[in-house]
Amino acid sequence: MPPIPTLVTPRLNLRAMRFEDWPAYRQLMASERARFMGGPFSDTLAWGMFCSDHAQWDLLGCGALMIDDQTTGACIGQVGINAGPLFPEWELGWFVYPEFEGRGYALEAAKALLHWAKEVRRLPSLVSYVDPENQRSANLATRLGAVLDRTAARPAPGDLVYRHYSAMPA
Template sequence: MPHPEIPQLTTPRLRLRAMTHADWPDYAALMMSERAQFMGGPFDQPRAWGMFCADHAQWDLLGCGALMIEDRTTGRALGQVAINGGPLFPEWELGWLLYPAAEGRGLAFEAASTLQNWARETRRLPTLVSYVDPGNHRSRRLAERLGAVQDAAASRPDPADLVYRHFGTPQGTAEGAGMG
């Protein structure tokens, strides 16, 4: 697959942009903290680095991946939103994370809904899911606010996760779905 163009998407408050090495320290701090508990963490530094690199590499390999959520006014990175695929994900997954200082302002909804629209309109993905830890009530509410409904029959990477389906019905896997 030729190198895809990593999109830059904007909202009134946010810029969703490609990851850079400068984003690593804040990402690592979150992933190595107790706040990563709902994502299978906390992780050690090598594992967090591998996840950071995989988030970016998916653009080259799958035509989707992670984008940093940046405040358009200050330029400060606030977290990440992603369309994840590949062998670790049974279906295309819409995922998000916010750094602690960015929570409670509707930024995750703004970023996730923007990337959700991109996935539907530009990538023409027939469906997305979000894998959510049952104890992560904030992410469960966000998935529902995005219009997703629980899909108990869907495959999941962690049997304990809830699966929220954003639109459509399953039509192939993230690993085997058409990339173009």
Template structure:
């Protein structure tokens, strides 16, 4: 298996999850902002998601990393690679807490994890499942170089699927 990495960029540290991350995660998942991920979620469901984000490292050699701003130490969100029965393919996903949006954190973090997935984990392909109404995440996927794949399997019928290795199918 692959150990949980800690990745750094010029501004960010992508690090393993800690229990101290739970309150902010729970708060986000209980709000209307979670609608693009199928929410809002009850505390019990959010806890299951939080645990799954971490457990995937042992089960699949991938999972979530929290995004810390190096300058302030603040946790600004999460980036991860999801796998397992709920995901037809390896999925690159992200979120940023509301107070940190618009600063390029999601792009920088996703780009770093995408590079790790390709160069270290050597995943053959990655996709991002994006709610059709989530314009910002669609724009980010395209900014990362992903292309829309209308033929890919998806976990929810209305999801758009962006393929991060164009020309490679899952």
């Protein structure tokens, strides 16, 4: 499996998860904002998700990267590629902590990880599973060049599936 990458964009550092990331992650997963991901989640379920986000790197060659602001060093969210038995296809996902929304961070981080998926990991395609009420994520998927795929398999029956054709190898 490839090592966990560190990706750098003009404003961000995308890096491996650390235990110090757990408190903010836990808080988000326990909040009403987690409803778009099937939550809110108990600490037990959130911890399992946190560990899975990291463990996928060793098991599947993908996983989550935390997003740090280069100027302040603050961890502002997460971007990741999920796979395994809970996901019908390779899935690009993201979240930004509430106080950092609306600044283009998720778009910048997701673009960097899409590029890595195509150029380094050589994944055949990616999808993003989006709750139909999560208009911000649907808009972001579209801004990333993804198109709605109404025929794709999905982990939850109501999810919208956005296909990232741009992640397909040339």
